[in-house]
Amino acid sequence: MKLFESAVMQSVREADIIDEATDDLTFLGYYLNGDPTACLIKKIEESGTITTIKYPLGRLEYNQPWADRAILTYTFKR
Secondary structure, three states, rough: HHHHHHHHHHHOOOOOOOEEOOOOOOEEEEEOOOEEEEEEEEEEEEOOHHHHHHHHOOOOOOOHHHHHHHOOOOEOOO
């Protein structure tokens, strides 16, 4: 994934941790007060020319453990 070349990846705050799981799948983690057990996680998937950004249960909340990023259920922002 061309993570840093994409305008969609520009944020006000840089991610605290990045997992480029595959060429088409990236997770961004934003810690609450430096705590990896209280994260806002973004799942970014690329398919052809389409890039999607999803959040655990569609919520932008700092309440997910970074370690669980691969097993969480992700949906579009609500």
